[in-house]
Amino acid sequence: MEILSSAGLLAGLNSEQLAAVTWPAQPALVLAGAGSGKTRVLTTRIAWLLQTGQASVHSILAVTFTNKAAKEMQLRLSALLPVSVRAMWLGTFHGLCHRFLRLHHQEAGLPKTFQILDIGDQLAVVKRLLKQLNIADEVIAPRSLQGFINAQKENGLRASRLTARDPHERLMIECYAAYDSLCQNEGVVDFAELMLRSYEILQSNDVLRCHYQNRFNHVLIDEFQDTNKLQYAWLKLLAGEHAAVFAVGDDDQSIYRFRGAEVANMTRFLHEFGVSEPIRLEQNYRSVGNILTAANAVIAHNASRLGKNLHTESGSGEKIRVLQAINDIEEAQFVVDEVKALHREGLDYMQMGILYRSNAQSRVLEQALFRAGIPYKIYGGLRFYERQEIKHALAYLRLAVNPDDDNALLRVINVPTRGIGTRTIENIQAAASQTGTSLWQAASSLAAKNSKIAAFIHLIENLQAQTAQVSLPELMAAAIYDSGLMEYYRTQKGEQQERINNLEELLNAAVAFKPQESGFDSEPEYDENDPLFAVLSFLSTASLEAGEHQAGQGEDALQLMTVHAAKGLEFDAVFLTGLEEGLFPSEYSMAEKDGLEEERRLMYVAITRARKRLYLTMAQQRLLHGQTHFALPSRFVDEIPECVLQYLSAHKNTLVARQQITQRTNPFHSSRSKLADTPASTDFDGFQLGQNVHHERFGTGVIIEASHKAEGARLTINFGKQGIKELDTVFAKSKLTIIS
DNA sequence: GAAGCCCTTGTTTTT
DNA sequence: CAAGGGCTTC
Numbered sequence: 078m079e080i081l082s083s084a085g086l087l088a089g090l091n092s093e094q095l096a097a098v099t100w101p102a103q104p105a106l107v108l109a110g111a112g113s114g115k116t117r118v119l120t121t122r123i124a125w126l127l128q129t130g131q132a133s134v135h136s137i138l139a140v141t142f143t144n145k146a147a148k149e150m151q152l153r154l155s156a157l158l159p160v161s162v163r164a165m166w167l168g169t170f171h172g173l174c175h176r177f178l179r180l181h182h183q184e185a186g187l188p189k190t191f192q193i194l195d196i197g198d199q200l201a202v203v204k205r206l207l208k209q210l211n212i213a214d215e216v217i218a219p220r221s222l223q224g225f226i227n228a229q230k231e232n233g234l235r236a237s238r239l240t241a242r243d244p245h246e247r248l249m250i251e252c253y254a255a256y257d258s259l260c261q262n263e264g265v266v267d268f269a270e271l272m273l274r275s276y277e278i279l280q281s282n283d284v285l286r287c288h289y290q291n292r293f294n295h296v297l298i299d300e301f302q303d304t305n306k307l308q309y310a311w312l313k314l315l316a317g318e319h320a321a322v323f324a325v326g327d328d329d330q331s332i333y334r335f336r337g338a339e340v341a342n343m344t345r346f347l348h349e350f351g352v353s354e355p356i357r358l359e360q361n362y363r364s365v366g367n368i369l370t371a372a373n374a375v376i377a378h379n380a381s382r383l384g385k386n387l388h389t390e391s392g393s394g395e396k397i398r399v400l401q402a403i404n405d406i407e408e409a410q411f412v413v414d415e416v417k418a419l420h421r422e423g424l425d426y427m428q429m430g431i432l433y434r435s436n437a438q439s440r441v442l443e444q445a446l447f448r449a450g451i452p453y454k455i456y457g458g459l460r461f462y463e464r465q466e467i468k469h470a471l472a473y474l475r476l477a478v479n480p481d482d483d484n485a486l487l488r489v490i491n492v493p494t495r496g497i498g499t500r501t502i503e504n505i506q507a508a509a510s511q512t513g514t515s516l517w518q519a520a521s522s523l524a525a526k527n528s529k530i531a532a533f534i535h536l537i538e539n540l541q542a543q544t545a546q547v548s549l550p551e552l553m554a555a556a557i558y559d560s561g562l563m564e565y566y567r568t569q570k571g572e573q574q575e576r577i578n579n580l581e582e583l584l585n586a587a588v589a590f591k592p593q594e595s596g597f598d599s600e601p602e603y604d605e606n607d608p609l610f611a612v613l614s615f616l617s618t619a620s621l622e623a624g625e626h627q628a629g630q631g632e633d634a635l636q637l638m639t640v641h642a643a644k645g646l647e648f649d650a651v652f653l654t655g656l657e658e659g660l661f662p663s664e665y666s667m668a669e670k671d672g673l674e675e676e677r678r679l680m681y682v683a684i685t686r687a688r689k690r691l692y693l694t695m696a697q698q699r700l701l702h703g704q705t706h707f708a709l710p711s712r713f714v715d716e717i718p719e720c721v722l723q724y725l726s727a728h729k730n731t732l733v734a735r736q737q738i739t740q741r742t743n744p745f746h747s748s749r750s751k752l753a754d755t756p757a758s759t760d761f762d763g764f765q766l767g768q769n770v771h772h773e774r775f776g777t778g779v780i781i782e783a784s785h786k787a788e789g790a791r792l793t794i795n796f797g798k799q800g801i802k803e804l805d806t807v808f809a810k811s812k813l814t815i816i817s
Numbered sequence: 818g819a820a821g822c823c824c825t826t827g828t829t830t831t832t
Numbered sequence: 833c834a835a836g837g838g839c840t841t842c
Contacts, residue, residue, distance in 0.1 A: 143831045171832045195832085268832050336830060435828050440833090457830095569830070572821075621832065642831050663828055679829080702827060703833040
């Protein structure tokens with residue numbers, strides 16, 4: 078019977094997918110190429126495990142990196158089976174660790190009402206700490222300390238386990254220790270702490286560890302290539318000896334090394350879990366052949382890979398269009414013209430994506446789109462819950478549940494202005510450090526002498542009293558209105574309407590919020606009748622999900638984003654812009670070991686976003702940081718076989734023959750030339766700044782500087798591998814050919 | 818406590 | 833270039 082019913086579930090899977098889905102209860106590593114039906118395999122496997130009785134909703138742990146992916150899985154799973162998805166431990170690493178810590182806050186040594194610090198909150202704590210310790214920004218930059226702390230935690234290391242190799246490092250470690258105790262005192266945890274603390278509890282608490290190890294017999298992980306050391310260790314600990322770990326990932330799409338992701342976890346997994354060979358999903362259901370050829374060719378240049386080659390049953394499709402524009406403005410104009418043409422042909426804007434390596438590149442594109450009146454959506458701005466007005470409002474809520482949260486207190490003690498200035502705050506801080514208490518307690522003790530402080534204390538106490546009595550939306554309303562926050566934005570001059578709208582939106586979110594969806598209701602340990610329940614869930618969700626990453630929804634709009642942000646998405650047409658040496662691959666990356674391979678994976682991700690049509694564009698000249706940069710086309714373009722490319726000229730979409738550019742294996746650094754240095758005349762004995770030229774001895778280069786001479790001109794040319802050369806046109810002209 | 822000025826700084830960013 | 837932070841000034 079079960080086999081019969083599972084047949085429907087398995088229908089339509091290809092043989093590799095089928096093998097993965099029905100893999101026995103043993104560890105498996107699935108190498109899932111881009112567009113190979115990875116999510117389908119994961120969800121179908123869960124459904125299959127449930128339907129065949131191999132697992133129950135309680136015995137499955139399914140982990141993703143993003144909330145989006147978790148929701149997607151949830152959605153697809155409930156479409157496959159009538160299961161109570163909520164009862165299942167399906168969520169993000171951080172979401173699940175949060176759930177774990179809420180359930181076991183006592184074992185974890187955390188207050189019941191502990192709050193989560195997002196990156197901004199964390200930076201504020203770090204700054205406060207450095208000030209308190211009297212360490213100047215020049216000695217330790219707040220951001221560097223923040224990065225240090227997070228990196229250590231992601232490696233599973235507490236300050237006590239670190240040894241300093243120099244005085245500066247010693248200071249950093251001391252700060253790390255001080256930071257942790259500060260957070261502990263205030264009852265707050267940062268993102269990395271959610272993971273580390275969970276891991277430590279599981280490690281040290283035998284009862285809990287055994288409970289969870291016995292509970293989960295199937296552990297499934299998505300995007301395994303992005304796991305860091307700690308996440309790997311956490312998974313291994315939870316899985317214990319007997320759980321079947323099903324890891325799905327693609328080493329070629331590992332693009333978060335800078336955040337601690339370790340691709341090596343994939344090979345480590347193979348060894349440590351005794352998996353002899355990964356299951357490869359190589360059939361691609363997304364892109365046409367030419368695009369896959371390009372992707373395969375580019376990624377083949379990477380040395381350290383598990384190895385995989387995408388293929389498709391759809392035809393080769395159109396060739397990939399390549400355009401080198403004179404400058405970034407023309408590049409943008411080209412994109413706009415093509416977008417318009419595609420739209421006229423019936424392609425929706427939302428089916429087109431413009432990708433770039435860094436956010437700074439969006440500006441020029443945006444301007445061109447704006448002038449052309451094309452609707453567009455940019456991913457990457459401030460998220461909803463990161464906006465200051467939202468954070469202010471939530472800070473009131475946080476104080477209501479946990480007044481020792483100094484961060485929250487400092488954020489709103491004088492917003493709206495209530496006459497508690499720098500002076501008064503310093504007094505409170507002094508009192509707090511003297512008695513070793515929180516700012517809230519210090520402020521309370523000063524309230525008798527200061528009516529302004531007393532008013533603030535009274536406001537918060539009022540909110541506190543309400544948490545036990547009123548519903549979440551009512552409490553939210555109190556936080557927004559009773560605090561005077563709404564009135565503050567109403568009376569402020571300038572464009573505050575947006576902020577007012579956002580506060581109203583926040584209220585709507587509180588009304589619509591369903592705390593049950595956080596999954597706690599299925600946990601016997603958690604009392605959902607506790608009035609705090611909804612508030613804590615809401616605040617945690619705000620920190621962990623932070624809301625949509627884009628502005629304006631609904632309408633048909635062109636999608637603009639970084640390549641990183643595009644991971645997991647797909648478009649009919651993709652414009653991959655700014656393909657220049659120094660930009661993509663970025664100059665930065667070339668300095669570090671294996672940096673170039675990571676950039677190449679990024680390129681691979683970018684190419685595989687396109688279904689039918691792909692444009693690769695670059696500019697000879699680009700304004701960056703207020704300086705004109707000249708650069709050669711990205712080496713990645715040269716790694717694509719000529720046969721799938723179609724070169725377009727800068728001005729008209731006519732095919733032009735392009736000279737074969739050879740010998741481009743070493744880093745080319747994009748070179749800069751100050752605008753001020755640029756002479757009025759643009760012609761230097763037949764050459765121009767930014768031109769790509771070929772020299773019979775030095776190979777291909779870009780003209781980065783030029784000056785007139787009595788006879789001819791002197792050119793400074795970056796030949797990349799061959800170095801930067803100064804040539805006189807009088808002698809060199811015959812040896813130089815202009816490429817573009 | 819707000820406005821204005823100068824200075825620095827500048828990849829990517831799932832949680 | 834242009835945004836954000838720190839500082840001064842009113």
